Amino acid sequence: MRKTIALFVLTLVICSCVSATPIAVAEGEADRFESWNETDFLKDFVSNNLDRTVATAGEEKAGDYVLSVLEKMGYTTRKDNGLTSAKQRFDYVDSINGDANVGYNIVARKDVSGATEFVIIGCHYDNLTSYELNGEKVGGEGAGEATGVAVMLKLAYDLRYETLPFNVVFVAFGGNQLGLYGAEKFIGANQSIVDNTLLMLNLDSVGVGDYLYMYADEVSTKHEDFVYDLSEKLNLDVRKPPKDKKIVAAKIRDDSKLPYHHKGLLSENSLFLDYGVNTLNLFGYNWTGEGYGGESENHPDIVGTKRDTLSNYLAYYSESGQKKMETATALVKAAVTAEDFSAVMKESKKEKFDYSWLVSDKVRIGVSLGILAVLAAAAALVYVKLDKIQKNSKKAEDKSDDFQKQSEKVFEDF
Structure with a gap:
C-alpha cells in the first residue's frame, strides 16, 4: 500500500466516544450477513463509500457505515451479549501540511465476563480518492485496500458469539493515509487494552497481489511459528516474508524504533510492534518482485493509485482475491480459537525483542x-x-x- 511517510506529532489525546448517526441498512440486511462472503462485504462497503478520503466528511461517513453494519450484527452500545460498539474521535495535526484534522476509530468489542486479556483485529478504512498532491488527485476508490475492511467485518460476524477466554476488539482505524494517526491515537487512549493484548492482527489490502503474506517481527517469534504451523496444518496458502525484505533505509516516522522499513511494516501493526505488542500483519503482495516488489507479476499495481477502483479490483482479483481473503479469515479464526493460543501468546510476549536500544x-x-x-x-x-x-x-x-x-x-x- 502506498503511504505518505510523514513525521508523527506525538500528542496523545484521550479519545471521546461520541454517538454516531447510523447509516440505514436495508431491512433484512442482518439476515443476509449469514450468507455473505468477504467479497460481498467488500462490494457493499466500497459501493456505498467510494470517496472516503482521509480527513474529510467522506471518511467519517464511511466510519459511520462500518459502525452501522457492526450494530446490525449485534454489536450495540447496550452490552447485549457482551457486544459493544463505539465511535472514538481523535484530533491530530497533519505533519505534511500542518492542518488540524479530526479522525474516528470505529471500535467493536466482544467482552467476556471476567476476562482481562485482549486480541485486537484491525484494519484501516480511509482512502485517497480526492486527495491532491501537487494539484493532482492521487487516489481511486480504494477497493484493494478495503479488502482489509471486508475481512474484519466477516470475522466480526463469525466470531460474535464464539466462546473465547479473552476479549476481542475490532478496530477500523481512521487517519491511516496521512501517517497512521488512528493507530497512534488508539494506543494512547486505550493503554489498558493495549498493555494486556495477547496479539494484534492487522489486515491490509489482503485481497490484492499474487500471494498472501504474514509478517510478525524482525526476529523469529513463537506466535509467528504458532500461526504459520496452523496454516500448514490447514493447508492454507500463506507465505512468510522472503529473506530479502527489500529494506529501505528510512524510518516510517520520527520516533520509530527501527531505523528502516519494508513492506511488512507499512501499516498499523508497526506502531503496535514498537509498543511491544505481539503483532501479525496479513496483506496481499508479491514480495519477490524486482526492486521494492509489487502487487503482481500479471497486473499493474492498483493500491494507492487512480486504478484502485472496484471494477479494476474485480477484473484482476475476483477469484484470487476472494481466495486470499477467505484464507485470512480462516487463519485468524483457527488461531484465536486454538486451545493453546493464549499460552503461546503469553510466552511469545515474554520473549519480545526490545528495539528501543536502536534509538x-x-x-x-x-x-x-x-x-x-x-x-x-x-x-x-x-x-x-x-x-x-x-x-x-x-x-x-x-x-x-x-x-x-x-x-x-x-x-x-x-
Whole structure:
C-alpha cells in the first residue's frame, strides 16, 4: 500500500466516544450477513463509500457505515451479549501540511465476563480518492485496500458469539493515509487494552497481489511459528516474508524504533510492534518482485493509485482475491480459537525483542564513533597505499635515470 511517510506529532489525546448517526441498512440486511462472503462485504462497503478520503466528511461517513453494519450484527452500545460498539474521535495535526484534522476509530468489542486479556483485529478504512498532491488527485476508490475492511467485518460476524477466554476488539482505524494517526491515537487512549493484548492482527489490502503474506517481527517469534504451523496444518496458502525484505533505509516516522522499513511494516501493526505488542500483519503482495516488489507479476499495481477502483479490483482479483481473503479469515479464526493460543501468546510476549536500544543515545554515539573509526581506518589504508605507490614511482624514476645515464655512457664510449 502506498503511504505518505510523514513525521508523527506525538500528542496523545484521550479519545471521546461520541454517538454516531447510523447509516440505514436495508431491512433484512442482518439476515443476509449469514450468507455473505468477504467479497460481498467488500462490494457493499466500497459501493456505498467510494470517496472516503482521509480527513474529510467522506471518511467519517464511511466510519459511520462500518459502525452501522457492526450494530446490525449485534454489536450495540447496550452490552447485549457482551457486544459493544463505539465511535472514538481523535484530533491530530497533519505533519505534511500542518492542518488540524479530526479522525474516528470505529471500535467493536466482544467482552467476556471476567476476562482481562485482549486480541485486537484491525484494519484501516480511509482512502485517497480526492486527495491532491501537487494539484493532482492521487487516489481511486480504494477497493484493494478495503479488502482489509471486508475481512474484519466477516470475522466480526463469525466470531460474535464464539466462546473465547479473552476479549476481542475490532478496530477500523481512521487517519491511516496521512501517517497512521488512528493507530497512534488508539494506543494512547486505550493503554489498558493495549498493555494486556495477547496479539494484534492487522489486515491490509489482503485481497490484492499474487500471494498472501504474514509478517510478525524482525526476529523469529513463537506466535509467528504458532500461526504459520496452523496454516500448514490447514493447508492454507500463506507465505512468510522472503529473506530479502527489500529494506529501505528510512524510518516510517520520527520516533520509530527501527531505523528502516519494508513492506511488512507499512501499516498499523508497526506502531503496535514498537509498543511491544505481539503483532501479525496479513496483506496481499508479491514480495519477490524486482526492486521494492509489487502487487503482481500479471497486473499493474492498483493500491494507492487512480486504478484502485472496484471494477479494476474485480477484473484482476475476483477469484484470487476472494481466495486470499477467505484464507485470512480462516487463519485468524483457527488461531484465536486454538486451545493453546493464549499460552503461546503469553510466552511469545515474554520473549519480545526490545528495539528501543536502536534509538538510544549510547547506540547513536557508538554508531557515530564506529563510523568515524571506519572512515579513519579507510583513510589510513588509502594513505599507506598512496605512499607505497609514490615510493614505487620514485624507485622507477631512479631506475629510469640510471638507465639513461648508462645509455649515455655507452654512446659516449662508442
